[in-house]
Amino acid sequence: MKRAREWHSGFFRNSFYNPASPAASAAAPAEAAFAAKLLGLKKGAALLDLCCGPGRHAVEFARRGLAVTGYDFSAEYLREAAARAAARGVELRLLRGDMRRLKFREEFDAAVNLFTSFGYFPKYSDDLRTLKGAARALKPGGLFLIDLLNGDLVRRLFIPRDWHDLGGHYLLEERELRGDLLFNTWTRLDRKTGRAQKRTFFNRLYGRAELAAALRLGGLRPLKFLGGFDGSPLSADSVRLLCLARKA
DSSP states (O other), rough: OOOOOTTHHHHHSSTTOOOOOOHHHHHHHHHHHHHHHHHHOTTTTTEEEETTTOOOOHHHHHHHHEEEEEEEEEHHHHHHHHHHHHHHOOOOEHHHHHHHOOOSSSSSSEEEEESOOOOOSSOOHHHHHHHHHHHHHHEEEEEEEEEEEOOHHHHTTTTTTEEEEEESSSEEEEEEEEEEEEEEEEEEETTOOOOEEEEEEEEEEHHHHHHHHHHHHHHEEEEEEESSSTBBOOOTTSSSEEEEEEEE
C-alpha cells in the first residue's frame, strides 16, 4: 500500500466518505447525552468538538444548551454542519483548521474528540502536538474525552480483508499493520453504475497503555477508561476505547 502522508486532505469529502451516515446520525443523540453527562457539563458551558466533521454530535451538544465550537479540516463537512445546525435551530461556532495547530488558550470547559478522529499522521510527535493543543485550549481543570477504535482488539483479532454491503454501494476494506500504524485501502463500488473509487489512509493504533502515555505527555491526566458510550468498562473485547482525562 502506498504511504499517503497527508491522506486526510483528499479523503474527507462527501463524494467518497461521510461520517454522518444514517446509522451514525441516529446514534449521535444518545452518544452526545452520555458524553455531556460524563463531562458534567451544564448549560452555557464552553465545549470544543475537535474534528467535528458534519456536526452530528456538535448539534446535539448545542441542543443541550452548550456553547459549542466545532473545529475541522474539511470545509465541505463544516458547511454540512452549519446546515445541520440551521435545520435544528441551534448555533454553532465553526472553524476550519489543522488539529496540530490549535491556537486556543484556556477557552473551554471541556473538549471532545470522537469517532477515531485522531492518529492521522506518520509522526507520533504530531499526535502529541494535537493533545498539547487540546490541553492548552482547556481552562484549568478542564476535561477531555477521546473516543477511538480499541487498538488492542484490532491487533488481537486482525482481519486483513473484508467486504461490506452498505446499501447504495459495496465497500472492500484491505488492511495492513506496519508497526503502530494500521493502513487501510477502501474500494467503494457503486451498486448501480459499477464505478469504483479507491483511497488509502492510515491511523495510529492506540490501546489503553499507549493512549494513557500519550495523554500524559500531552498534558492530560487519564481519569477513566470505558468500552463504549453505554458506560461499559473497557475490556479486551471492547470495540471502542474511550478515555476521560483532565488537564494536568
